[in-house]
């Protein structure tokens with residue numbers, strides 16, 4: 001049944017178990033969006049290959065872990081479509097067609113391209129696939145005719161590139177003088193700043209994460225070693241929760257009452273950091289516990305999770321096929337037989 005809701009498309013690389021940074025940065029928003037929009041969420045295993053192509057032994061398991069964390073966080077297969085990118089091969093065909101029209105200069109100018117090639121020095125990213133990943137991203141979005149793409153401030157440029165690719169396609173190919181691909185809008189999401197245990201941005205590559213699957217003792221242990229306001233050397237030194245990573249955690253996950261206690265207690269040295277960290281751990285555990293219970297249901301029956309992916313892929317595949325039929329038709333490459341216009345015979 002056609003939906004009158006606006007359509008949202010977004011993906012997450014299949015990196016394995018998700019952490020609180022992934023939750024706060026994207027997943028939490030997705031859970032909210034599934035009721036307001038018609039959502040297509042995919043595990044981007046082909047995108048994972050653009051940097052991790054050398055060893056694919058874990059890629060399938062990593063995709064499943066991501067799905068389990070989505071389900072744990074509250075994404076519901078009745079309310080949104082979840083699938084694995086490579087299970088809908090139409091993305092690859094569309095990527096190929098879009099790659100034909102995308103100028104090289106557009107890709108070389110993508111800010112993250114240069115940045116990542118320099119930062120990820122241990123891998124050879126001088127590949128065709130890595131340069132072309134924004135084209136794949138454009139295919140992922142345009143194939144569902146997405147109205148919105150939820151992004152943080154740093155990814156707005158990617159959506160802009162998708163819009164440019166759509167415009168270029170529409171200039172070259174039309175269907176009865178009409179454009180084939182709608183241009184999606186960036187839906188800017190408010191992502192709170194989430195520090196990792198070392199105070200830097202929470203990221204798997206820094207090894208400073210708290211996983212959505214971490215059991216309570218692990219969460220408490222990680223918080224124990226978390227860095228604090230460096231000005232608070234002794235218990236009697238007053239501190240400032242606004243410059244303390246534990247203070248940031250409180251602001252995101254603790255209730256107003258606890259935040260008030262932290263603010264006053266820290267600034268007057270009325271509380272110690274150990275006590276403050278215990279409160280932060282309490283708040284995290286309160287959020288993680290129900291997620292972990294939900295996850296367990298699917299972990300105990302992994303076939304059910306796989307079924308959700310299969311059903312999602314079928315639904316996504318149907319939508320992707322509709323777009324690809326239009327794309328092929330506009331490019332005069334449809335699968336239907338057309339009699340050559342000059343044909344005289346067949347009488």
Ligand code: SF4
Nearest residue numbers: 239244246266273276
């Ligand atoms: S009391 Fe809390 S907010 Fe203040 S420095 Fe210690 S851990 Fe940070």
